[in-house]
Amino acid sequence: MEFTRRDFIKNSFFFGSSFLFSPISAYAAVKKEIEWIPAYEKLEMEGKLAQKVKQAYAMFENCQLCPRKCGVNRLKGEKGFCRSPVNPVIFSYHPHFGEEMSIVGGKGSGTIFFSNCNLRCVFCQNWPIAHEGRGKEVQDEDLADMMLKLQGIGCHNINLVTPTHVMPNILNATRIALKKGLHLPLFYNTSGYERLEILKILDGIVDIYKPDMKYMDSDKAAKYSAGASDYPEVAKKAILEMHRQVRVHKLDKEGVAIRGLMIRHLVMPNRVAGTEKFVKWVAEALPKNTYVNIMAQYRVEYKAYDYPEIARGITIQEFLEAMDWAEKYGLTNLDPQSVALRNFYHHHRAN
Numbered sequence: 069m070e071f072t073r074r075d076f077i078k079n080s081f082f083f084g085s086s087f088l089f090s091p092i093s094a095y096a097a098v099k100k101e102i103e104w105i106p107a108y109e110k111l112e113m114e115g116k117l118a119q120k121v122k123q124a125y126a127m128f129e130n131c132q133l134c135p136r137k138c139g140v141n142r143l144k145g146e147k148g149f150c151r152s153p154v155n156p157v158i159f160s161y162h163p164h165f166g167e168e169m170s171i172v173g174g175k176g177s178g179t180i181f182f183s184n185c186n187l188r189c190v191f192c193q194n195w196p197i198a199h200e201g202r203g204k205e206v207q208d209e210d211l212a213d214m215m216l217k218l219q220g221i222g223c224h225n226i227n228l229v230t231p232t233h234v235m236p237n238i239l240n241a242t243r244i245a246l247k248k249g250l251h252l253p254l255f256y257n258t259s260g261y262e263r264l265e266i267l268k269i270l271d272g273i274v275d276i277y278k279p280d281m282k283y284m285d286s287d288k289a290a291k292y293s294a295g296a297s298d299y300p301e302v303a304k305k306a307i308l309e310m311h312r313q314v315r316v317h318k319l320d321k322e323g324v325a326i327r328g329l330m331i332r333h334l335v336m337p338n339r340v341a342g343t344e345k346f347v348k349w350v351a352e353a354l355p356k357n358t359y360v361n362i363m364a365q366y367r368v369e370y371k372a373y374d375y376p377e378i379a380r381g382i383t384i385q386e387f388l389e390a391m392d393w394a395e396k397y398g399l400t401n402l403d404p405q406s407v408a409l410r411n412f413y414h415h416h417r418a419n
């Protein structure tokens with residue numbers, strides 16, 4: 069069944085008017101006793117979530133959801149740079165164990181892989197999904213059901229991978245799922261290429277942000293991410309806003325992430341990612357205990373073979389110098405797996 073804008077507005081009114089009689093308001097007092105509740109649930113209790121969903125959905129008419137600002141009317145079937153239709157296209161959803169330990173916990177991160185992408189890097193490791201858009205188009209109600217299934221099998225969070233171009237669908241689906249009992253942190257797993265105006269809509273909805281910081285130099289960003297020369301400046305502002313909203317990485321009693329900012333930075337060959345500038349910037353612009361994952365797993369994928377500078381994996385030395393810079397600039401909350409890998413290489417070299 070097609071979910072039209074009219075349906076959406078009708079739905080919004082339904083949710084809006086039903087709020088007074090909603091089970092959410094009825095059990096709000098009981099919830100006070102519970103230590104943690106998702107940000108979006110608090111917003112719903114304050115009666116503000118419906119308006120955010122409406123505001124986000126209106127953006128589809130003249131799509132400026134990301135810095136590409138295509139201006140297409142996705143409600144009428146027009147497609148912009150990301151090639152995304154108005155409905156979300158989903159490649160897969162399942163518990164995922166390949167994220168940071170605090171995200172994975174014991175039962176996995178409830179990951180939803182959205183197809184298409186607004187950045188489209190030449191070295192993309194998910195290129196069949198991000199570039200070719202492989203996946204299945206679904207309705208927001210289906211997306212809500214996926215969130216609930218992931219919760220049902222015990223996942224610790226709803227991990228939204230490449231969410232930027234489908235943010236309105238995510239908000240609508242979250243609200244639908246909330247009405248049916250969703251009670252997990254919303255984890256926004258993004259390339260970092262985000263507009264401030266859009267992040268303001270997400271304020272009070274997202275619990276955990278995990279942006280990439282891919283490059284610090286605009287010429288590299290333009291060359292390897294489809295002309296996105298503004299990426300470094302855009303991503304830096306976006307990360308500061310994310311930190312303003314959710315502050316530093318916070319764990320529950322079991323050591324599972326429930327809130328905060330986690331930054332990912334992939335070390336690239338030949339210092340393409342500008343790692344020293346990156347760690348220096350974090351140390352100066354954010355608290356030193358900001359969670360930073362310096363990743364060693366760059367591999368030559370998709371069109372990276374056509375670019376000699378990035379047509380090889382990184383060396384051990386390139387990874388170690390990245391970790392040394394992080395230490396030199398005083399970062400104190402590095403991803404434990406990166407630290408373990410650094411220690412392993414140091415130990416290996418010493419023996």
Ligand code: SF4
Binds near residue numbers: 134137147186
């Ligand atoms: S989300 Fe897609 S259509 Fe909208 S501005 Fe970004 S690239 Fe363009």
